Amino acid sequence: MKKAPDPIDRHVGSRVRMQRILMKMSQEKLGEALGLTFQQVQKYEKGTNRIGASRLQQISKTLNVPPSFFFEGAPSAQPATGEGFAEESSSQYVVDFLSTAEGLHLNRAFARIKDPKVRKRVIDLISTLAEQENVAKEPEAGDAASK
Secondary structure (H helix, E strand, C coil), X not given: CCCCCCHXXXXXXXXXXXXXXXXXXXXXXXXXXXXXXXXXXXXXXXXXCCCCHHHHHHHHHHCCCCHHHHHCCCCCCCCCCCCCHHHHHHXXXXXXXXXXXXXXXXXXXXXXXXXXXXXXHHHHHHHHHHHHHHHHHHHHHHHXXXX
């Protein structure tokens, strides 16, 4: 039976991926800089393979961030007081989304908007689109249940 990746390893890997993408670096280039194959970089980024301390130090130098960067927002071994499942899973969702090219592109574009009124309108637009998509899906679920 295959063991699921540890949440900390997944988090560290997703932060490696996020920073690599932010720097517009391919898995191949990062692998070359570290003396690894791109497949090994993929395994690190997915949390499938654990990153050792010396390797994490190499990665942090290559990606120009301190080693602590990879642990920012990491799930704790013990839940914080008052923190429920929703908060932990939603923060992981944000990290996962920002680790994608689409998430980074959206974040960069939004950060370039300086006018607070325009930013608010963009947020309102996205919220409206998301609500409409959810409403459009609801009848489908009802139709499927009635058949």
